[in-house]
Every structure is written in C-alpha cells, then in structure tokens.
Amino acid sequence: MRIILASASPRRKELLKEIVGGFEVIPSRGEERADLSLPPEEIVRRLAKQKAESVFAGNADALVIGADTIVYFRGKVLGKPKDAEDAKNTLRALSGKTHSVYTGWCICVGTREYTGFCRSDVTFRKLSEEFIDEYVKSGSPLDKAGSYGIQDNARLTEKYEGSLTNIIGLPVEELKAQLRGIGVIS
Numbered sequence: 001m002r003i004i005l006a007s008a009s010p011r012r013k014e015l016l017k018e019i020v021g022g023f024e025v026i027p028s029r030g031e032e033r034a035d036l037s038l039p040p041e042e043i044v045r046r047l048a049k050q051k052a053e054s055v056f057a058g059n060a061d062a063l064v065i066g067a068d069t070i071v072y073f074r075g076k077v078l079g080k081p082k083d084a085e086d087a088k089n090t091l092r093a094l095s096g097k098t099h100s101v102y103t104g105w106c107i108c109v110g111t112r113e114y115t116g117f118c119r120s121d122v123t124f125r126k127l128s129e130e131f132i133d134e135y136v137k138s139g140s141p142l143d144k145a146g147s148y149g150i151q152d153n154a155r156l157t158e159k160y161e162g163s164l165t166n167i168i169g170l171p172v173e174e175l176k177a178q179l180r181g182i183g184v185i186s
Contacts, residue, residue, distance in 0.1 A: 002023075007027060028052075040100065043077065069102065095132075105170070
C-alpha cells in the first residue's frame, strides 16, 4: 500500500521513517483554517484532518497521514513567527516558563479516517537576550511553531514531560499504535 506524508516538514519525514520504511511526501497545498476559539487538541486534529484530506482527495488509493503541531501558552496558540522580531518576542515570553505542545494527526485510508492528538509540556530555561539573538540569527526558529525546535539547542529547555517526538512534530509511539491498530504495520 502506498503511504503518503501530507507534510513538507523535514522533521516529520525523519520521524515517520522510524515507523514505516517507504513513503512518499506530498505536502498539502490547501489553506490551513484554524478556529482558535476551540480547545488546542481540537485545533490540531482539525488542521491535521484538513492536510490529510486535501492530499487524499487526489490519492484515494493510498494511506495519507497529515499532522499539525502548535505551541499553546497562556490560552493562546503560538504559531510560526512572522519574522525575526516576532520570534524574539515569543522566546522572551516563553523564557523561564512552561507551555504545552500539541500535535494532531489524521490518517485517511479507504473510506475511513482516524484522528488523534498528543500533548507534551515543556519548561524553558531563563534565556538571555544574547542567547535569543544568537538563536534567532541562526534562522532555525523561523519555520517552527513557538519559534523553537527542542532538538536545536539543549540550552533552550530545562525539562519536558511527555513525548519528545511530539514536541519535534510527530508523536511516534502514538502514531505507531494507531497504524498497528488499523493493520498497516505489525
């Protein structure tokens, strides 16, 4: 069976390799529409579903996996930064505090859809202005929800609780269990 990852994220691609051997990458081209008044777990499930369904529409012979990750802090969704200054402001806000990372997934196969989500909590170290400037200049935070990648620099975080792969962008254990449950992998 053809398996398609409906995401351009290099991090998701690497994580999916841990679960399934061969798959194609066909990024979703649809506009992501999020109702930010919903609970965070519902936001990520719906965004993942939009991605999976848009790719599945042209590939109904395949199993399509869509995923979406958000950072949730003090009742607000922190998406990808608009620019370097936005990234710096986000990192300042998260400095020394705990936030949650949610990743939702959707699997479309045949006439069925399976959805789920995972939540992890991350506590940042106190970040100096010098560190924030250096990190943002590296360019790494500019394409990531919450303006950071936990895998980028050990000096970012004090601790995390939950799934590390969820924080990176694809909860491997949960997705593996879902794929096992529907008989795609053993």
